[in-house]
Amino acid sequence: MIKGEVFVLSAPAGGGKTTLANLLLKEVPNLVRITTCTTRKPRPGEKNGIDYFFLSKEEFQQKIKENAFLEYAIVHGNYYGTPKEEVLKEINKGNDVLLVIDVQGMRQIKKNFKDVVTIFLIPPSFEELINRMKKRGDSEEEIKKRIETAKIELKAWKEYDYIVINDIIEKAKEDLKKIIFASRLKTTRFSPEILGDKILKELMED
Amino acid sequence: MIKGEVFVLSAPAGGGKTTLANLLLKEVPNLVRITTCTTRKPRPGEKNGIDYFFLSKEEFQQKIKENAFLEYAIVHGNYYGTPKEEVLKEINKGNDVLLVIDVQGMRQIKKNFKDVVTIFLIPPSFEELINRMKKRGDSEEEIKKRIETAKIELKAWKEYDYIVINDIIEKAKEDLKKIIFASRLKTTRFSPEILGDKILKELMED
Helix, strand or coil: CCCCCCEEEEEEEEEEHHHHHHHHHHCCCCCEECCCEEEECCCCCCCCCCCCCEEEEEHHHHHCCCCCEEEEEEEEEEEEEHHHHHHHHHCCCCEEEEEEEHHHHHHHHHHHHCCCEEEEEEEEEEHHHHHHHCCCCCCCHHHHHHHHHHHHCCCCCCHHCEEECCHHHHHHHHHHHHHHHHHHEEECCCCCHHHCCHHHHHHHCC | CCCEEEEEEECCCCCCHHHHHHHHHCCCCEECCCEEEEEECCCCCCCCCCEEEECCHHHHHHHHCCCCCEEEEECEEEEEEEEHHHHHHHHHHCECCCCEHHHHHHHHHHHHHHCCCCEEEEECCCHEEEEHHHCCCHHHHHHCCCCHHHHHHHHHHHHHCCEEEEEHHHHHHHHHHHHHHCCCEEECCHHHHCCHHHHHHHHHCC
């Protein structure tokens, strides 16, 4: 069985990462999401176990002690973490895992996974970033905080493997698909086992 | 100006690399071919300066002395070489260069270029490989030699970055395009210069 790979998608708040991730998960076969854990309060409509695992601060800290997170971070006072076991389960099944995490999370993941593919999504303009935050109904104070975070996060673009501009969403989606599908053609993800032809298989297996 | 990249496409003889390369060059913008030099005799229909630069052994050896090749190799007694200057000219213009070369050439190129992307094309079966050689009109003796070379070359697959199975040509072409287009989204090929938005550009340039 050929193992799957971990794809990390990051973007400043308002960068459109959630919308794009949902489209990819719907359209790309064998690409799965891992539900992350958080201590932040659910927004209207968000469901526990689907959007996030909503944990208390105490529960979350217990899991940190148990080394149960592949990465975790504190953003605006809330904890966010990716459960390690869930990720390993999926890649061992041959599925690709799409992680939507921030810059801090990406840095931790890169330490834990050698073959992670990291993608940074940027808005077409800074104004558009702010507009998207406003549309989402964030409060004035939250927006201010997020703008400052976005400014810092944008500077991390060089740490990523790929950069995708999210101007037209369809175009950005196709770009992301190309990255995922090309990744599946990597030699590290090939095994002569999958070949139907016996002679070819034997030659390549040495 | 963002530099282009070098893509190396290899396949055992009869693997379909020439047909696919020609399709890619026609359909992928800013992907260019470098005419390579060879001392082998032109096949019927092959044109000097288009299919190859046909050189005498003496001319070729002089160029080797001048260090004019990015890679060169002797295959079945003939010299084949990629002129360095031509490749640099194209990547400095921002074009991607597609090099159709054999395993030996790939090994040399990888020493000379850090960021080269290498792709190995394999036939769907060993029988199909032999069929394609026969269709091309190779002599019995040539076919025998080529089969032995193909067997050795197939073992080199792990040295490549990507592996594409050339069963249905349309599918193989699309796979190759994904590899090229995804490559263009790499952070190493991005510069904030290209952004229209002044604020975003300044934030990302630091």
